[in-house]
Amino acid sequence: MPAQDAAASLPGALSPARRARDLDDAAAGRFDLAVVGGGVTGAGVALDAAARGLSVVLLERADLASGTSRWSSKLVHGGLRYLAHGEIGLARESARERAVLMGTTAPHLTRRLPFLVPDVAGRDVTALAEAGGRLGDAVRLSVPGGAGSLPSTRRVTADRVAQLVPGVRSGRGGVVFWDGQLADDARLVVALARTAAAYGVRVLTGADVTAVDGGQVHVSLDGTPVVVRASVVVNAAGVWAQRLAPGVRLVPSRGSHLVIPADRLGMPTAALTVPLPGSRSRYVFSLPQPGGLVYLGITDEPVDGAVTDDDPVPSDAEVGQLLDTVNQVLAVPLTRADVVGCYAGLRPLVLPASAGTGPGDATADLSRKHLLSWDGPVLTVVGGKLTTYRAMAEEAVDAVVARLGRGDPRSPTARLPLVGAAPRVVLDRVAAPARLVARYGTEAPAVAALGDDLVIAGRAETVGELRFAVRAEGARTVADLLDRRTRIGLVPADRERAVPAAERILAEEN
Secondary structure, X not given: OOHHHHHXXXXXXXXXXXXXXXXXXXXXXXXEEEEEOOOHHHHHHXXXXXXXXXXXXXXXXXXXXXXXXXXXXXXXXXOHHHHHOOOHHHHHHHHHHHHHHHXXXXXXXXXXXXXXXXXXXXXXXXXXXXXXXXXXXXXXXOOOOOOOOOOOOEEEOHHHHHHHOOOEOOOOOEEEEEEEEEOOHHHHHHHHHHHHHHOOOEEEEOEEEEEEEOOEEEEEEOOEEEEEEEXXXXXXXXXXXXXXXXXXXXXXXXXXXXEEEHHHHOOOOOEEEEEOOOOOOOEEEXXXXXXXXXXXXOOOEEOXXXXXXXOOOOOHHHHHHHHHHHHOOEOOOOOHHHOOEEEEEEEEEEOOOOOOOOHHHHHHOOEOOEEEEEEOOEEEEEEOOHHHHHHHXXXXXXXXXXXXXXXXXXXXXXXXXXXXXXXXXXXXXXXXXXXXXXXXXXXXXXXHOOOOOEOOOOOOOEHHHHHHHHHHEOOOOHHHHHHHHOOHHHOHHHHHHXXXXXXXXXXXXX
């Protein structure tokens, strides 16, 4: 079979031909459920509902993972911060969902990552980190699949600190705890959407929902007005959820990261973890990435005013805060000249109905808990974390099934691998470059067959990845290719060099 046909025939392939059929079906059919928002929550809801036998259309204003879901720390975390705030239930849910993601849903997109807290940050700091890590281990051991998913917290010697993060000031030991890391948050969303498509979901990007009137969903589809009929609508639009649910109370928070060449930290193999001055529960992390980069984050800044469609950007103060915090433990401090890129995302934090209206009352009641709220036929699901998307989706679809009176009342998604997923022993035998297997899993040979020429010199991304993105992953624009299907765009100078190749591929494939 030709490479082009092979890519388009993969399960749930979002090919141009598939899009044309989905457009016709969306305009002509009636669905049990319309999902608004193509981030991790919306894609998770669409998959869960379709796997229970419901007919579903997924409507995304721009592109899959075009909002908050591509701006995370790329972690599958067990919720140590929740433990610091006494939110044991949230921590257990995070640990459980981490085990599901790493063991069943997406083993190909996840890996174990050590987190180093060095003694040069202060022995009181590492003592607290060790206690928190061991409490996190206990929570992990209490959930299904947690026992063998990660190593246990332990103290390490000065030599081991130097091996893990060579850039740390030498001479002292530290504490290491473990968590999960995603190869790429945007790739998780694409895998969810494609798996949903394999179950029959019509996936439409460029579909801006302007209003819901009873069973009619009014959509501007690439600028053309279309009415989609659906019995129920799930509003999974994240920080933009208030456009369809103005009664939901959100307090967006900006989380920012800097992109740093990994050699400035000595090519670390662990995440360097440094407490934010004055805090016992907030840390700055330097997170090593494939391809010689480190992501340095994360901030937590309240956002004032209306949320726009523009991508958020870190403030100058956030850049300074991140650099100043990590420089406390580095032998050679980072400077602003070391920053080759940056990104920021908006967390849709929910303000509970019980919260007061004063500034002190509002912040005290904020949590990472998610919210489900009905308004007529519209169910808004908002809040939560990327790690717990599946649990949020399951709870939302439980409510939809109860409202409709049809569909399987039990979710199968905890046992449902995404496209490309397989046990580690199988992934280790996939006949393709390891870098591709870590991003595409068992589909890596199909990607490799489309070409191994580099998109640009000095980067590992291939032309085959761009072709695969168009043929199987619904990419339609340069931004889709460079900012979401690959992450070349995180380094603006690299993105500028890659634009001609992306434009050429789009011209050749369409």
